[in-house]
Amino acid sequence: MDFAFIREYSPLYIEAAKLTMRIAVIGILGAIILGFLCSMIRYYRVPVLQRIIGAYIELSRNTPLLIQLFFLYFGLVKIGIRFSSETCAVIGMIFLGGSYMSEAFRSGIEAVAKIQTEAGLSIGLTKWQVLRYIVLPQAIAISMPAFSANIIFLIKETSVFSAVALADLMYVAKDLIGLYYKTDEALLMLVIAYLIILLPISIVFSLIERKLRYAGMGN
């Protein structure tokens, strides 16, 4: 193990990790917003739109991110739509993440018993108030495990962005292996980088889940 090499090249990894995290944060926030909108459209059963959303969710959940990215990055260029790698990565992440987040919200909303909505309506709350004060607080608590699993899943998925020429962690590692043949060092730093990013997030989420488990009705 060549530690001088590790010291010399760790700044590259830090830069790459920053880039990965920036795209992950933007992408996940976008995915949460899109997912929330989609789940609301399905909750209110908006005609036509809910069909389109349904098709989108099935398409996005049943295809790999890599293919979505290839289509965006190498395919759309041919009809004149050109994205930078970063834009492409963010769009891909939102397209993929939106459907997963929407399903997480929906499972939470569906788990809140119908009788509660009816009770809310019968004491004179508006449909919006029922959603805001009764359904959503419980739904979010219920969907939290799925929600946090999705966030970790999406951060892991950022690793494929190197395939559309984004200089992320995978890209740096591959570069170092190709340039210097320092396979062990490059891979070790790669693993450590991902552990540093993902381990704290995973631990924080499991703590939050433990707290929220008691937030449901009747506990």
Place this chain on the structure above:
Amino acid sequence: MQEWGISVLFQGRNLIRLLTGLWVTIRISLISVAVSIVLGILLGMLMTWKNPITKGLSRIYLEFIRIMPQLVLLFIVYFGVTKAFRISISGELAAIIVFVMWGMAEMGDLVRGALQSIPKHQYESGRAIGLTQSQIYRYIIIPQTIRRLLPLAINLITRMIKTTSLIVLIGVVEVVKVGQQIIEANRLTVPTAAIWIYGVIFFLYFIVCYPISMLSIKLEKIWKG
């Protein structure tokens, strides 16, 4: 006159080649899922033991595998392990090794969850009506576990197929690679081939994964009631 991009698909054996590539992807996924299910069941049972050593080790294994992106694991096996042990393995074998390691961890956790979700009184009632230990497992525990497990295991197949798309990045010739070859070969005659080929690959994945996800959802609904 410029040709329509889609026509590339019907030239020569292009469509057959794409489908053959898709089969490579599916074959790797199916082999990996089959092996992971067997090993995952063993791992899941191991995880329910009270022994702190097996519990700790399996926990660490599970957390590490699940936290690492699959592409990182592929790189570790394909570039790292091969160099460390001075062996050469094909991309396909590396992929199967990685997907088995990953699938086993996922499956193990599902099995553990399913086993632990069966209430203790099921075992106790079985004993109270005079069943032997093996009868309790045969008639009470295993049927319930399978009902909880099967939809999730089927879901794992679609996740596996989707994740298998990554193997193009370690040089396995599968559907994406074949697609790239077709695009390159027609670069001058049909410049818009890329959008059609990637579009077709996108829908091929959808056509394969969608029925499997539907089956999983359907089974879950039937057995819930």
